[in-house]
Amino acid sequence: MTGGRLAAWAQLLRVSAVSTVPGDALVGAASAGRPPGRGTALAAGASLCLYEAGMALNDWADREEDARERPERPLPAGRIRPAAALTAATALTAAGLALAARTGRLPLATATALAGTVWAYDLRLKHTAAGPAAMAAARTLDVLLGAAATPAPAVPPARSERALRPLGAAAAMGAHTLAVTAVSRRETEGGSPAVPLAALGAVGTIAGLLARQRTPLTVAASATYAATATRPLAHAVLNPSPPLLQRAVGGGIRAMLPLQAALTARASEKGAARDQGSGAAGSVSALALLGLLPVARRLSRKVSPT
Incomplete structure (x- = not known):
């Protein structure tokens, strides 16, 4: 494959945003109360395939x-044939489901729901009022896939806590995705400042809730999340033109990395008293996610994430 074709596929697949995907599985694993393992890696691989299919x-x-x-x-532009793009989407979907199937029935069921949501969004829901909610549902399911693929802790939490912790982390990722997707709907035409203003409020609320866990890593990751998303959104509020809305969307996509780091650190710090190994692994995962942020910034200068 020539350099020009590689660049075309990199643009088609939004490679600058790919780094925001595996963190969903890490968030899911941490919220399930276990360090990442084989199931987490398979879930991350499934997520990457389904994301690129989308x-x-x-x-x-x-x-x-x-x-x-x-x-x-x-x-x-004619650099990739439509049939090739559709074939890639189909093959990547099949690969994602195959990887999820290797971790068990529940992860496969979750990945199937995720794949269905991705295809429904792209083919039907994207240009409807349900579009942002569908995209948020996809991110929510992606976190739940990571939780489902992670084995139960040796000393499991109470049943209510076991159910609520992954749901809470998934809901935070879903809420952020909802806000960013709502902004993206006007990125080619411009629009009202009300939408980026609402997204700004959502980011502030999520960061504030996370920062209530007053531990250094969670607070640092929460502050990085807020800083990454807030500045471009504020510019879009002042001038909701296409270029600034696109920058706001790009910033919102990159902000998923510190958000995932904050959620992973928060869940790990809560579970550290029960499982020290889980707490240490979660801290390493959170730091790795924060370390990906400058990489995502550099890639976004070469390939647009939107």
Whole structure:
């Protein structure tokens, strides 16, 4: 494959945003009360495949719209054939489900629901009022996939806590995704400042709730999350033009990394008293996610995440 074709596929698959995907599995594992293991790695692999399937399918479904609004994209520019993008989306979906199946029935069921949500969003829901909620549901399911693929702790928490902790972490990722997706719907045309303002409020609320866990790593990750998302959103509030809305969306996507780090650290610090190994592994995971942020920034300068 030539350099030009590689660049086209990198643009189609939004490789600059890929780093935000494996963290969902780490959040799920930490919220389930266990250090990441084989199941977590398989869940992360499944998530990556399904995410990239969604990127390819998105451009296949929007190829006529992109020919009008973004003719530089690989499909309308003729650098990738539509049939190749659809084939990639199908193959990546199958690969994601196969990886999830290796971890058990519950992860496979969760991955199947996630795949269905991705395809429904790209083919039907994206341009409807349900679009942002569908995208938020996909991120929520992605975190739950990581939790489902993680074996139960040796000393499990109470049943209510075992159910609520993954749901709470997944809901936080879903709420952030909902806010960013709502902003993205106007990124090619511009719009009202009300939408980025609402997203700014959502980011502040999530960061504030996380910072209540007054431990150094959680507070640092929460502050990094807020800083990464807030500045471009504030600019979009002042001037909701397409370039600034696109920057706000890009910042919101990158902010998923410190948000995942904060959620992982928070869950690990809560579970450390029960399982010291889980707490240490969660801290390492959180630091690794924070370390990916500058990498994501550099990649976004070469390949747009939107």
